Amino acid sequence: MPDVVPSSGAPHNRAEAAPKPFTPEDEAAVRDSLKRCSPATIEAALLFRRTQDAAHLPVIVLGVIERFVESELRPKLKEGDDDLRLVEDLGVDSLTMMEIVMLVEEVLQMQTNNDELRNLRTVGDVKTFIDCKIRGLPLPKPTKFIPVEQIVAVMPVQPPFLFINEAQVGSAGAQGKYKITGQEFFLQGHFKNNPVLPASIMLEALGQLAVLYLLEGSIAEPGRTVDSTKIFFTSCEGVRCHRVCRPGDVLTLSVRPKRAKMPLATFEGSIRVGQEKAAVAEEITLTFAYAEEIPAPVPAPEAPPVVDVVRTPVAAAPNLAAAVSA
DSSP states (O other): OOOEEOOOSSOSOGGGSOOOOOOHHHHHHHHHHTTTSOHHHHHHHHHHHHHOOGGGHHHHHHHHHHHHSOGGGHHHHHTTOTTOBTTTTTOOOHHHHHHHHHHHHHHHTOOOOGGGGGGOOBHHHHHHHHHHHHHTOOEEOOOEEEOHHHHHHHOSSOTTSOOOSEEEEETTEEEEEEEOOSOOGGGGSSSTTSOOOOHHHHHHHHHHHHHHHHHTTSSOOTTOOBOGGGOEEEEEEEEEEOSOOOTTOEEEEEEEEEEEETTEEEEEEEEEETTEEEEEEEEEEEEOOBOOOOOOOOOOOOOOOOOOOOOOOOOOOHHHHHHHHO
16 A cells, blocks of 8 residues: 555545535636636536536646646647656746646635645646545655666666666656667667667666665565665566667656565566557566664673772871880
């Protein structure tokens, strides 16, 4: 079960709240708020306000985002890629993100907490966030974005055999990207005058992303970490390749855990180039082990404190003094 964080500012069960009647004035207000959005967005918003059916939310969210995205970037949204990054891929800065959220709040009659918005990095994050808020569900654990420098630091596989340029890891799985540069050493002979990424390298990339998921502690037992030196490939089943991948292509990698119990973890994986399916693997299984727990050093017993003793001369007993005098 995915880790979740409490969702503030939303009822636990929206369905229990009596819906307010949707008046002609409400409809006019929705149409005015979304006047710069597509007709499909307006229609979905009206249907949601009348029925409270969360199935209309994805169209509304995408339509509102599209309203604030530069026209040359809008075709990316139509591809339906939930992994699109708001900042890097769509040019949505923090102020624009606030405008998007404020408009969604107004149209859907909901409230959000500014602290919750810090974890929204992709289109999929926004969809999930709005859906959870509307339904009164706990918010998913924030996705962790990992740059290539950190990937290199934690992965046992290193360049030139590392096929992840960036990644994001959440409780439900991991996504990554790899751009085929054409300078990869194996392309020199695969094939002659016709460089094609080997299918085995595609599987290697998916396996590496699964390794990264394990190392980020998503399935580790409390208080334990996976040992990066003890993760190895075990098996792969249900592999199909659908597209030839060449230099210049950007692979979008995705893995999701199916089952895990030490020492085995099994994932399903897929690779896309844009919206084209490149490869799928029904099961990728890795073997892993936890790092040995190093017992904490036992502190040495403290030495007893040194006490300075001042010796005071003692007067001789009278009988001894008399003997000495004699």
